[in-house]
Amino acid sequence: xxxxxxxxxxxxxxxxxxxxxxxxxxxxxxxxxxxxxxxxxxxxxxxxxxxxxxxxxxxxxxxxxxxxxxxxxxxxxxxxxxxxxxxxxxxxx
Amino acid sequence: xxxxxxxxxxxxxxxxxxxxxxxxxxxxxxxxxxxxxxxxxxxxxxxxxxxxxxxxxxxxxxxxxxxxxxxxxxxxxxxxxxxxxxxxxxxxxxxxxxxxxxxxxxxxxxxxxxxxxxxxxxxxxxxxxxxxxxxxxxxxxxxxxxxxxxxxxxxxxxxxxxxxxxxxxxxxxxxxxxxxxxxxxxxxxxxxxxxxxxxxxxxxxxx
Ligand SMILES: [Zn+2]
Numbered sequence: 001x002x003x004x005x006x007x008x009x010x011x012x013x014x015x016x017x018x019x020x021x022x023x024x025x026x027x028x029x030x031x032x033x034x035x036x037x038x039x040x041x042x043x044x045x046x047x048x049x050x051x052x053x054x055x056x057x058x059x060x061x062x063x064x065x066x067x068x069x070x071x072x073x074x075x076x077x078x079x080x081x082x083x084x085x086x087x088x089x090x091x092x093x
Numbered sequence: 094x095x096x097x098x099x100x101x102x103x104x105x106x107x108x109x110x111x112x113x114x115x116x117x118x119x120x121x122x123x124x125x126x127x128x129x130x131x132x133x134x135x136x137x138x139x140x141x142x143x144x145x146x147x148x149x150x151x152x153x154x155x156x157x158x159x160x161x162x163x164x165x166x167x168x169x170x171x172x173x174x175x176x177x178x179x180x181x182x183x184x185x186x187x188x189x190x191x192x193x194x195x196x197x198x199x200x201x202x203x204x205x206x207x208x209x210x211x212x213x214x215x216x217x218x219x220x221x222x223x224x225x226x227x228x229x230x231x232x233x234x235x236x237x238x239x240x241x242x243x244x245x246x247x248x249x250x251x252x253x254x255x256x257x258x259x260x261x262x263x264x265x266x267x268x269x270x271x272x273x274x275x276x277x278x279x280x281x282x283x284x285x286x287x288x289x290x291x292x293x294x295x296x297x298x299x300x
Binding site: 006015016017018019020023025027035047050051053054055058059061062064065066067068069070074075077079081082084085086088089 | 117119121124125128129132133136137140141150155157158160161163164165182183185201202207234235236238239253257258260268273280281282285286288289292296297
């Protein structure tokens with residue numbers, strides 16, 4: 001995986017397209033090809049694992065700055081807007 | 094290895110979809126969880142895109158007001174998150190116009206390679222007595238991740254926030270940001286590579 005050593009074109013391909021593999025966007029043939037290479041290439045395994053960990057950290061990210069509650073008067077206005085919108089729709093269903 | 098850890102089909106219905114159904118049916122019990130969940134999500138997106146706390150609070154409130162004013166127009170509850178983010182992104186852009194725009198820089202695959210300049214600093218953990226506990230490392234990871242997200246060029250940042258943090262689909266992200274799906278995929282991959290590079294050392298120590 002080190003571009004300064006003679007780069008293996010298959011490793012380069014995985015580096016360039018790993019997200020497509022992880023997101024299920026490759027054809028079954030391409031995915032099988034990736035898997036076969038990765039199974040036999042420790043640097044690629046390491047790279048795949050570290051990318052997955054990083055994506056996983058993003059999935060779990062919550063900014064510590066985000067407020068947990070909405071001010072009561074704001075919630076009140078929002079609730080009125082919601083009720084008015086449903087009333088406009090009329091009593092169907 | 095599990096090839097598809099984050100495809101939409103693999104997950105159960107998101108809570109906000111259930112809340113949206115309840116709210117469409119007039120069930121007020123879903124109101125508070127819906128509002129608090131989306132307020133946090135919109136705040137976080139705007140905070141990381143604009144960097145101003147007041148802007149992020151305003152965008153969250155303006156977006157929620159617009160959402161509820163037109164709630165009767167939500168046709169498909171399964172699309173609620175994409176719908177809310179489409180509105181939020183427009184309010185966020187209006188705020189951004191007032192602030193200084195950083196020119197967007199393209200990240201090349203070469204500079205994102207492992208070991209190009211070395212991966213993010215690895216934690217040196219000498220012995221058990223000095224080892225920071227897991228909770229502290231996670232807190233530190235959160236801060237590092239927030240900094241790493243902010244450091245991304247904004248066209249990558251918006252894609253990573255919608256695809257990986259909010260877990261919207263490629264199609265939904267493309268529609269919200271008004272770019273092609275191929276563009277979403279390319280920016281997502283480079284954004285992920287940049288985050289990986291930045292976080293590699295910490296992730297090893299935490300997990
Ligand atoms: Zn390889």
